[in-house]
Amino acid sequence: MKLNWNSLLNRKISALLPLILATSLTVSATPARAEQPAAPAGQIDVPQLFATTCGWCHSDGGRAAGKGPQLMDTKRDDDFIRNRIKNGKSGAMPAFGATFDDAQIDEIIKYIRALKPDQG
Numbered sequence: 001m002k003l004n005w006n007s008l009l010n011r012k013i014s015a016l017l018p019l020i021l022a023t024s025l026t027v028s029a030t031p032a033r034a035e036q037p038a039a040p041a042g043q044i045d046v047p048q049l050f051a052t053t054c055g056w057c058h059s060d061g062g063r064a065a066g067k068g069p070q071l072m073d074t075k076r077d078d079d080f081i082r083n084r085i086k087n088g089k090s091g092a093m094p095a096f097g098a099t100f101d102d103a104q105i106d107e108i109i110k111y112i113r114a115l116k117p118d119q120g
């Protein structure tokens with residue numbers, strides 16, 4: 001028997017690879033659901049992020065306290081906010097340093113600075 005299963009398997013995987021890549025590209029290229037007007041942010045939809053990820057603890061898009069403090073009108077400086085988002089706080093807030101790059105955290109800081117009380 002000269003059958004080499006390893007190389008057979010390898011060939012199968014390399015045949016599948018473009019397919020896998022194409023699938024993941026398609027998924028990531030799908031635009032976020034546009035229930036709210038698109039955020040000015042180029043990279044991430046921060047309001048959407050607050051609706052899904054941060055809103056658990058920072059209520060009403062960050063306008064109100066939840067399990068975490070209100071973010072609107074924060075007196076913290078950018079470095080503090082960046083550090084908190086990156087590293088979280090043990091027992092209080094998860095770290096998002098592996099989730100967002102610096103440019104994305106910049107967008108989040110911009111969003112927090114621009115927060116206004118809900119109209120109506």
Ligand code: HEC
Pocket residue numbers: 049053054055056057058067068069070071074075076081084085089092093094096108
């Ligand atoms: C599991 C709850 C939880 C989640 C989810 C969460 N946070 Fe927090 N966050 C907290 C708590 C609690 C604090 C206060 C920590 C402390 O004691 O300093 C905090 C503090 C902060 C602060 C500093 C505010 C201040 O005045 O001290 C910022 C900014 C912040 N969070 C942003 C975010 C962002 C952005 C997200 C989503 C990507 C997020 N948080 C997700 C719980 C959470």
